[in-house]
Amino acid sequence: MSVVTIMSGSFCGAEEVAQDVASRLSVELMRDEDVIGRVDRNGGPEAGNLRRAMYGRTSIFNQFSHEKERAVSALKLETAKLLNEKQNMVLLGHVSLLVPRSISHVLEVCLIAETKHRAARAARELGLSEKEALARVHRDDESAIRWAEYLLDRDPWAAQLYDILLPMEKRDPEDAAKFIAEQALGGPLAVTEASLQAARDFLLAAQVEQVLTTQGHSNKDIQVSAAQGKVDIQVNKKVLRLSKLSKDLEDQARQVDGVGEVSVEPGPGFYHADVYRQADFQLPSKVLLVDDEREFAQTLSERLLLREIGSAVAYDGEQALKMVAEDEPEVLVLDLKMPGIDGIEVLKRIKHDYPKVEVIILTGHGSQRDMEQCMSLGAFAYLEKPVDIDKLSEAMQAAYDKVRGQEG
Numbered sequence: 001m002s003v004v005t006i007m008s009g010s011f012c013g014a015e016e017v018a019q020d021v022a023s024r025l026s027v028e029l030m031r032d033e034d035v036i037g038r039v040d041r042n043g044g045p046e047a048g049n050l051r052r053a054m055y056g057r058t059s060i061f062n063q064f065s066h067e068k069e070r071a072v073s074a075l076k077l078e079t080a081k082l083l084n085e086k087q088n089m090v091l092l093g094h095v096s097l098l099v100p101r102s103i104s105h106v107l108e109v110c111l112i113a114e115t116k117h118r119a120a121r122a123a124r125e126l127g128l129s130e131k132e133a134l135a136r137v138h139r140d141d142e143s144a145i146r147w148a149e150y151l152l153d154r155d156p157w158a159a160q161l162y163d164i165l166l167p168m169e170k171r172d173p174e175d176a177a178k179f180i181a182e183q184a185l186g187g188p189l190a191v192t193e194a195s196l197q198a199a200r201d202f203l204l205a206a207q208v209e210q211v212l213t214t215q216g217h218s219n220k221d222i223q224v225s226a227a228q229g230k231v232d233i234q235v236n237k238k239v240l241r242l243s244k245l246s247k248d249l250e251d252q253a254r255q256v257d258g259v260g261e262v263s264v265e266p267g268p269g270f271y272h273a274d275v276y277r278q279a280d281f282q283l284p285s286k287v288l289l290v291d292d293e294r295e296f297a298q299t300l301s302e303r304l305l306l307r308e309i310g311s312a313v314a315y316d317g318e319q320a321l322k323m324v325a326e327d328e329p330e331v332l333v334l335d336l337k338m339p340g341i342d343g344i345e346v347l348k349r350i351k352h353d354y355p356k357v358e359v360i361i362l363t364g365h366g367s368q369r370d371m372e373q374c375m376s377l378g379a380f381a382y383l384e385k386p387v388d389i390d391k392l393s394e395a396m397q398a399a400y401d402k403v404r405g406q407e408g
Helices: 014-025 032-041 047-055 067-085 094-098 115-126 130-152 173-184 193-214 242-253 294-306 317-326 343-353 368-376 389-407
Strands: 003-008 028-031 089-092 106-112 164-167 222-227 230-235 262-266 287-290 311-314 331-334 358-363 381-384
Touching (some): 003 173, 014 028, 028 032, 047 067, 067 089, 242 262, 311 317, 343 358, 343 368, 381 389
Parallel strands (some): 003 106, 331 358, 358 381
């Protein structure tokens, strides 16, 4: 008996196959949503953030917030816990790509089919036109590709990632399930002490990574592996004081029970031009600056970055509303007088549709009446240009603290 993981292209009958395999093996079927639910219940990132990390595009604020890195670490840790709790199960979905190839009692399966075949099935199942069905399949594929490239720098359908790759245009679901179950019962996939140790190593590495990401380190900049209590950490971005960073990483890794020796070494990416950046989650990291004065907005963004406050920039109200819809910020700094959709209208829509977003008005053309209207509409603060950068930073910090208080 073994663990079976199933990654699938959309409209390949994966749910039907996975249910049949679980039934044939008399084991539990765990899906992406089950793992997300476990993380959410255990106090990790909220379910929405986990789904965005797994299926969505990386946020424009992510270089400052590290939301994706923290979500992926939480998902990896929960997956590692599952593998140590259950030596027999079927794991279906994107989480399957979190499981390392080193655990030999895991049978890794991919279900895929030609795009034309999947689009035809999407059209039948969802009642879509041929064009709509094809767009749906392409959109799903883009999500899977982003996820696999983030985790593994590979295409999600690469044969090297799997023990079995099944072309589903040539198999019906029952036949595929029967074949997978037969392979899962094979001798080479038996649970052994070595395979159990590999699962424990995966769990220890995931626990260390979780500690490091909660301290502001990115799992794209550092890579953690473990072997029987020895933890290896690779640093994949240039840092000026590697010895200090190494000491910090080692101290943080030793917080995890079971960690013995810790080794910190430069990885392949260390010699690239990028500079290592550790996030400070006490500071605002998802700030959107909205001002049609481009030079002012860019300069303000750069000055805030010197204070470790991450921001993105929009140059009109329409662009701002689109960016908020795609990547909801925590704090929005908003000019009033802009062409097209003005600041008052943006404020109204933001507070109606995204009430948790705190809005700071920063304008050079306001009035007492404007201030009273903005505050009545829910603005957090009303400041006038030219503004002292420290005063603005303090207002942004207070707004961010309010947002975090609401989340807690």
